[in-house]
Amino acid sequence: GQNIDQPTEMTATEGAIVQINCTYQTSGFNGLFWYQQHAGEAPTFLSYNVLDGLEEKGRFSSFLSRSKGYSYLLLKELQMKDSASYLCAVRDGDYKLSFGAGTTVTVRA
Amino acid sequence: GAVVSQHPSRVICKSGTSVKIECRSLDFQATTMFWYRQFPKKSLMLMATSNEGSKATYEQGVEKDKFLINHASLTLSTLTVTSAHPEDSSFYICSARAIGQGDYEQYFGPGTRLTVT
Numbered sequence: 001g002q003n004i005d006q007p008t009e010m011t012a013t014e015g016a017i018v019q020i021n022c023t024y025q026t027s028g029f030n031g032l033f034w035y036q037q038h039a040g041e042a043p044t045f046l047s048y049n050v051l052d053g054l055e056e057k058g059r060f061s062s063f064l065s066r067s068k069g070y071s072y073l074l075l076k077e078l079q080m081k082d083s084a085s086y087l088c089a090v091r092d093g094d095y096k097l098s099f100g101a102g103t104t105v106t107v108r109a
Numbered sequence: 110g111a112v113v114s115q116h117p118s119r120v121i122c123k124s125g126t127s128v129k130i131e132c133r134s135l136d137f138q139a140t141t142m143f144w145y146r147q148f149p150k151k152s153l154m155l156m157a158t159s160n161e162g163s164k165a166t167y168e169q170g171v172e173k174d175k176f177l178i179n180h181a182s183l184t185l186s187t188l189t190v191t192s193a194h195p196e197d198s199s200f201y202i203c204s205a206r207a208i209g210q211g212d213y214e215q216y217f218g219p220g221t222r223l224t225v226t
Contacts, residue, residue, distance in 0.1 A: 040222070041219065097153075100152060
């Protein structure tokens with residue numbers, strides 16, 4: 001099975017940077033995903049890491065260390081619209097995703 | 110981009126009735142579709158994996174006779190909640206993986222909010 005941990009809540013100021021950590025223990029690993037989910041909506045894809053290192057995509061970056069079972073999502077230049085839940089998900093060899101409980105990020109003016 | 114639709118977006122039904130939720134890939138063919146449920150402020154829990162033309166594979170603890178899944182074509186999967194009870198009230202989300210899609214994404218539908226009274 002998969003055990004995926006991420007903080008429950010984080011708060012930051014508009015324009016600031018926030019880093020959401022995710023640790024995982026898995027029986028199989030075939031990639032790590034980050035999704036954004038607004039209340040009552042489906043998740044939207046943010047990033048994907050399968051090799052160690054940093055993937056940068058505009059204001060969002062994601063890092064992976066497979067040996068440490070660790071990833072983070074970095075949100076830069078925070079905007080009010082970034083207030084949402086951020087889900088860390090690990091994919092196994094059968095392409096099944098296991099999700100963490102999500103981190104609710106609140107951006108304050 | 111790849112679009113997945115779900116219908117209905119919201120449904121209210123009475124205890125004991127059955128409800129069908131459709132998941133369609135609109136502009137691509139999906140070899141595999143996944144069904145998740147999500148309780149308020151909780152994460153998505155995978156219920157089952159649906160492959161076109163074959164029986165769905167259910168996750169441990171998910172009753173296959175209660176949650177009937179049919180993947181009749183490469184663009185449509187349905188989830189039927191049979192003999193619904195209030196504890197089945199949840200947000201149900203499907204996702205689809207495209208044929209030939211490299212490594213990557215599952216495309217999520219917008220979800221269906223089921224309320225059983």
